[in-house]
Amino acid sequence: MAEVLVLVETAPDGSGVRKTTLEALTAARALGEPSAVVLGAPGTAAPVKDVLAEYGAAKVLVGESDDIDAYLVAPKAEVLAQLVADRSPAAVVIPSTPEGKEIAGRLAIKTGSGFLTDVTEIAADGTATQVAFAGATIVHAKVTTGTPIYTLRGNSVAPEASAAAGEEETIAVSVSDAAKQTRVVDRVVEQKSDRPDLTEAAIVVSGGRGVASAENFSIIEGLADSLGAAVGASRAAVDSGFYPHSFQVGQTGKTVSPQLYIAVGISGAIQHRAGMQTSKSIVAVNKDPEAPIFELADFGVVGDLNTVVPAATEQITARK
Amino acid sequence: MNIVVLVKQVPDSGTERQLDSSDNTVARASADNVINEMDEYAIEEALTVKESQGGEVTVLTVGPDGATDAIRKALSMGADKAVHVSDTAIHGSCAVQTSAVIAAALSQLEYDLVICGAESTDGRVSVMPALLSERLGIPHLSGARKLTVEGSTLKVERQTDGGFWALEAQTPAIVSTWDTINEPRYPSFKGIMAAKKKPVETKSLADLGVDAGSVGLATATSQVLDFAGRPPKGEGVKVTDEGDGAEKLVGYLAEQKLV
Ligand SMILES: Cc1cc2nc3c(=O)[nH]c(=O)nc-3n(C[C@H](O)[C@H](O)[C@H](O)COP(=O)(O)OP(=O)(O)OC[C@H]3O[C@@H](n4cnc5c(N)ncnc54)[C@H](O)[C@@H]3O)c2cc1C
Ligand SMILES: Cc1cc2nc3c(=O)[nH]c(=O)nc-3n(C[C@H](O)[C@H](O)[C@H](O)COP(=O)(O)OP(=O)(O)OC[C@H]3O[C@@H](n4cnc5c(N)ncnc54)[C@H](O)[C@@H]3O)c2cc1C
Incomplete structure (x- = not known):
């Protein structure tokens, strides 16, 4: 052979x-x-x-x-x-x-x-x-x-x-x-996470600009932890300083293809889609019913992430 | 320090893009073509290095005649001059062939540093700088989120998962940049006016001494056999939260055996 x-x-x-x-x-x-x-x-x-x-x-x-x-x-x-x-x-x-x-x-x-x-x-x-x-x-x-x-x-x-x-x-x-022309002088680790690796995780929960602040990303982390998921972010969330760049999903971030991708407060710009469109199931939470992310969502909730997501986290945790 | 920036014109990534069914190549004629967004970071970095080190910034593009728009954008940001390689024989080239053309064009220029984007938004092959490094025998410092020039020594922070690698090499070298490296400037009105007078030299394959038979669709190292639109997903379910949004969401996850 x-x-x-x-x-x-x-x-x-x-x-x-x-x-x-x-x-x-x-x-x-x-x-x-x-x-x-x-x-x-x-x-x-x-x-x-x-x-x-x-x-x-x-x-x-x-x-x-x-x-x-x-x-x-x-x-x-x-x-x-x-x-x-x-x-x-x-x-x-x-x-x-x-x-x-x-x-x-x-x-x-x-x-x-x-x-x-x-x-x-x-x-x-x-x-x-x-x-x-x-x-x-x-x-x-x-x-x-x-x-x-x-x-x-x-x-x-x-x-x-x-x-x-x-x-x-x-x-x-x-x-x-x-x-031997390009020397690797040092390998520096800046963030270490106990969550699964973004590109390998079976479930990814990502937050966007709609999450509104770095502190509020705890809502995303909470849902991710209840599912054993990795956390991702849109570029707008990264650029706004809500979450570190190494968690960015999209064209200039990571390409992910998990069983389940949950997009929270993310509009669904084409550059974001480039990194997640091949996910098996896509769930979106967004307060704007016209948000383009709903076009590719298998399941969408039109609502405020600040109420929907913590409640979902609580119910998932209660099921365990 | 003389710098060459590689710039590609691509169909706007914010619009619907297509392949041409006649020969399975990118439908460029019908597309809304723009400068590869990732290359704006490379241009910005080149201008920053020039501002501290002196020298000249030359833009190099391989692409059809229409690619002059991307060149003008680069010149209006502040690059000094441009070389545009345009030849109908290049149509449909794979990355390996394209790299031979770019390498030949670079060999006719004087440079200490080549800067390019880490990837184009159409092909997204993200290997062009590695191919050029291999062909030209110069070091590649890849995926830069930071570049420091100290004489002939280049230091780069190569962005990695959760951190960076510190890289070092000597000029002449090629550096590829991520969009984390800087914030590209907008062309000023003055810059746009000045760009119209900046020299753009057009070169054919013959000018570069590249055999036309070695590039193009017929001799590409890989071939697109067929393509299709991604099968549309089944119509998704959309619910409006009336206090029961979370419950419905968790219900869906349970139904899909995801919780
Ligand atoms: C060269 C280039 C590369 C790029 N690469 C990437 C990339 O890799 N990844 C990426 O993500 N983007 C990338 N972008 C940026 C992309 O174009 C978008 O700007 C970005 O994805 C928008 O992020 P967002 O959806 O979080 O923000 P917005 O588009 O601002 O969307 C925020 C969403 O949150 C919703 N929202 C607000 N408040 C709430 C609330 N309380 N509850 C529920 N929903 C709420 C809003 O309705 C809105 O839909 C790139 C752009 C360029 C030019
Ligand atoms: C969907 C798709 C898939 C493809 N897959 C493959 C493949 O698997 N193998 C293969 O061999 N070819 C492939 N190609 C063809 C390849 O994209 C082209 O040959 C292209 O010219 C070079 O690759 P890139 O644009 O992807 O470069 P990348 O390596 O993604 O670009 C990196 C940087 O190189 C510079 N650069 C790239 N092209 C040029 C140019 N023409 N002029 C000036 N600077 C440039 C830019 O600075 C750019 O930011 C594919 C094309 C498409 C559209």
């Missing part, structure tokens, strides 16, 4: 893999037999090997070097390009994060291949589905040159376990000077 390289995205604390990796392994199985590629500082692979095998990695290719962590993106692309040259895989699948896309692009140039970004599905014949124009258009596309490279949008494929051998192979890593 043809080999498909899957680039592993590990959790920031190194304790495991991000859900995107399991999704990529699952999607890759349509094309062949996945080999998970773990690239990072020494010690990166040990904590993640088992889960990779559990999700279908026939092989786990481990390239560990301090240079991979010390320089931005380029070393990973270089190692992957070497693997593509050595092993002629049927395809490469990479989680569609900003870093993943940069790696995909560099890999495409290095290997003379085409790439498709932000795909939501990959069929056995290599045809991929992309969602264009803020979710309004569904596109089918195919790579016609070289080794197809895909970046897979988070939360589009449900991860399915499928035990495989997970046979470990060490890759010799030597990073060229050309790949």
